[in-house]
Amino acid sequence: MQDFASATPAAAHMAEPGNQSGGYTNAAAGKNRYKALFVTAGDFSHINAQMLPALRSQCPNVDFETFNATEFMRSQQGTMMLCGLGALQEYGLSTLSSKAKLRYRLFRARSYFDRVGRMLRRRFGDAGFDFTVQTQSMFSAALPGVPNYVYTDHVARARLADEDQEGTGHPSSVWLDRERSIYDDADHVFTFGPKIRDFLLNDYGIADSKVSAIGAGASARPDCPVDISxxxxxxxxxxxxxxxxxxxxxxxxxxxxxxxxxxxxxxxxxxxxxxxxxxxxxxxxxxxxxxxxxxxxxxxxxxxxxxxxxxxxxxxxxxxxxxxxxxxxxxxxxxxxxxxxxxxxxxxxxxxxxxxxxxxxxxxxxxxxxxxxxxxxxxxxRQFTWEAVARRIASHAPGAYGRPAAEALQW
The missing domain is CATH 3.40.50.2000 (Glycogen Phosphorylase B;)
Structure with missing residues (x-):
């Protein structure tokens, strides 16, 4: 696998005003400071809490604003009821047979996906962000004319090859089409490991140049010297x-x-x-x-x-x-x-x-x-740290020039 750190970052195609990359114009070219939106879907196993400080430390010229889309949607009871009705129409009445099945299908239904996207565009579409970063791929955080970077540990088609542990069934073909649009609209997709990267290449048809396996970091870390006796x-x-x-x-x-x-x-x-x-x-x-x-x-x-x-x-x-x-x-x-x-x-x-x-x-x-x-x-x-992950993402983002190159990750 080619390590993306050695490839030409997206920002290299945007060095001059008016250059195009991924269907957008780099209006931020030449700026000293940048503004980014970090969009999350829930807690994500302590990952979001680790990622944001790492991004801020590795991107000192970027002001990050955060938004938990899942938490916001859960506060909108009427909207969530409509999303639930949409999931029933998409998957059928068996959706109500267990809490696990309802939860799984609710967040993988066209109604939820579309409503989250519209909400994000209404709320942030004119906020002047230079780029967005989203963790997980439950919806698209892409805003009009703004490059979006996706960092995810899983894709839905990988689940089709897994056994159904919780009896939730598999994602619908309608939702799979919506999920594909996340990756199509993204400027770059970062996966934790090479297997999910290969799914994006082989099962979703995403171009090799816009997918990278960049690893992850540890949430629990040594608080004293490690005993090697x-x-x-x-x-x-x-x-x-x-x-x-x-x-x-x-x-x-x-x-x-x-x-x-x-x-x-x-x-x-x-x-x-x-x-x-x-x-x-x-x-x-x-x-x-x-x-x-x-x-x-x-x-x-x-x-x-x-x-x-x-x-x-x-x-x-x-x-x-x-x-x-x-x-x-x-x-x-x-x-x-x-x-x-x-x-x-x-x-x-x-x-x-x-x-x-x-x-x-x-x-x-x-x-x-x-x-x-x-x-x-x-x-x-030693090569799996959140700081290294943040550097690998930052090497593709607007304003990347002048930052140290991300080190290669050995799989």
Missing amino acids: LARSERRNILFVGVDWERKGGPEMIEAFKELRTHLPDATLTIIGCSPDVQVEGVDVLGRLPLSELPDYFHKASCFCMPSRVEPFGIVFLEAMQFGLPVVSTTAGDIGAIVQDGRTGRLCAPRDAAGLAQALRDVLEVPETCKQMGLAGLERG
Whole structure:
């Protein structure tokens, strides 16, 4: 994959007033300061809270205004009722059979997509923004004549290849057409990993020159020096951090752990993020914890394991590497692009409890192996930061000249 940092940024086509790029005129050429709109869809797993400070630090000549489109829409009860009726028309009465199905289809219906777009254009169309950045691809934040940059970890067509974990069904063909327009109208689309980038190229027909896989950053970071001693590996403490127990492969984790204990009886498992009813010796279930408390558990662990059945990307794997932990997981989604099998951890097929047990044993049985994989992960994790992500996005935005080139990301 060509790293986009070495490609000519969009701003290079806009150096002089009147030059065209992506169907708009760079009215901001020659300005000392720029004005941008950062549009979000909910909290997005702590990502928005990390991205905005990173963008501001890497783009000191840009004044960012923020807008949470999902939060605003939820405050408009009448509009949301109309969106719900539209989802029923688009998907049918089965939409009402569960909360999960209603939620999934409501936010992937033409009625919601169109209303969010109209609202954003009415509210910000004449506000004089030089560019917009949106996280996720649930709607289009493109404003007339203003370049829009999309940063997303998933595309709807990727879900068509995944198993339907929550019984929500798949997005409608109508909504898939709307989703395609997000990428068609964007000046550049940034994905977390190469698999979603390839979906955009091969399944959506988006030009290679306007799609880049730029990685992500860690939300939980070390708050003190990382322990790289052999004694840490010898403790054989496995850490699992995930909210959705089933989708994150929790049942397979328990099966594999019980098998592992027949070979390594001193192994322990700490579960954070969810509260499954697990009555197994050596397992400690802690449930949900504040983000600020997670570093302590990463520091104490010997390895990280989350054997996801479905996973768009997996920021928690980046976090584990920041703490010098080898990662044991599956080949789902882009995990194989993050974790280098045999070097920074081990991978197995999704839902393969026996393979997972062997992968854990491969990492934990010999403490020196565990230590070396953790060190390799620590080194690899250095390129995955929110500051690096912000630099990669900024290299395409108006006003990019004079900024340091974004470093290449090695997949």
